[in-house]
């Protein structure tokens with residue numbers, strides 16, 4: 507499988523190089539040159555497989571020229587073996603033909619474990635083979651950081667630096683990052699906001715001189731491997747619910763458009779998905795595009811669902827590429843304009859094409875809390891605020907009551923106790939067994955001023971298992 511850039515100017519790469527590249531050299535994102543397509547018979551034959559074997563079948567075409575089958579199988583078995591639920595991604599029924607796919611049984615209690623547990627193992631595999639070391643730098647508003655650290659903590663050849671805004675992530679989220687000890691793990695609290703953190707990571711990718719030749723790897727969802735791993739659970743859910751003989755709809759709590767883009771790819775690979783609902787919070791740039799063809803940058807509004815507090819959605823570019831007949835020059839032009847004006851619209855027929863599959867809704871904090879309270883009263887299922895947004899949007903946007911509607915349950919409610927409290931649900935929240943002593947564990951974290959030079963000096967000083975690069 508070869509991968510090409512959404513802006514058409516970067517060299518095509520194989521899977522191994524895409525994993526290590528992050529952003530393409532022309533500023534675009536990598537996508538597969540040709541998507542594999544499975545027949546209904548093939549998909550149906552996977553119905554009884556355990557999760558890691560289904561994952562092997564779905565992902566094999568994407569990696570096959572970079573990893574021998576036996577090695578990939580073993581990596582997948584290890585990856586999904588650490589999940590706390592034997593079904594890995596169990597379905598919970600809320601109402602007739604309405605479901606939540608629980609994606610929060612991984613080590614850090616959010617769906618990001620599905621991709622980052624795999625990414626860490628794949629990095630280790632390739633770096634060992636190459637005899638190379640890399641540095642990871644990532645910015646987090648909460649969930650990505652802990653999942654990335656947990657995924658890479660055992661990687662021999664990786665030093666990981668995670669930047670979070672000082673005093674602006676929840677205590678559970680912070681402790682999930684800062685209590686993991688290892689000479690290759692570095693938490694940096696920046697005296698600034700999330701955008702400051704993200705800007706510093708971006709600037710470091712753009713000018714890597716401070717790394718003295720060590721390669722920098724991305725762990726956010728611009729990395730293709732993350733999207734790839736997320737395709738699998740769409741197949742998993744559909745197969746549990748009568749697919750592929752029957753079509754199915756999904757509602758996805760959306761921020762950077764990574765998770766829902768994986769659903770779009772699952773459909774193009776042959777899974778009969780009839781509808782995808784883009785569920786956003788008040789930060790609704792994607793809803794404004796889907797409902798009115800206006801992808802316009804707005805200011806950031808902090809919400810009860812912080813993992814979806816974004817101003818622009820980086821993976822949206824991957825959809826734009828397909829909507830424009832995979833014309834990289836056109837995508838580069840559109841995004842160039844967006845960078846200057848903060849506004850983007852597509853031709854009417856392109857937008858209509860997108861609307862055949864996608865619907866959307868923006869859900870505010872009040873409605874989020876009402877949904878948490880209502881679903882808890884109706885079913886006893888306690889939703890986290892992100893999942894609640896998905897469930898509300900699913901109910902509002904649903905096209906057909908006879909098609910199963912599955913909302914992706916993106917996080918465990920224990921990660922977001924404030925929202926659960928605001929919803930008025932009196933139930934006490936308990937951390938799962940493997941995290942039950944989280945509040946007693948020792949923390950390690952370095953607070954740095956809001957300065958790129960300070961961060962880069964820190965990385966250069968500790969980037970080789972705690973020693974200078």
Ligand SMILES: *Cc1c(COP(=O)(O)O)cnc(C)c1O
Pocket residue numbers: 616617618649650727759760761762763764765766813814892916917
């Ligand atoms: C990251 C995250 C999202 C958003 O996912 P995207 O792939 O960025 O759209 C939603 N919910 C939770 C809990 C998350 O951690």
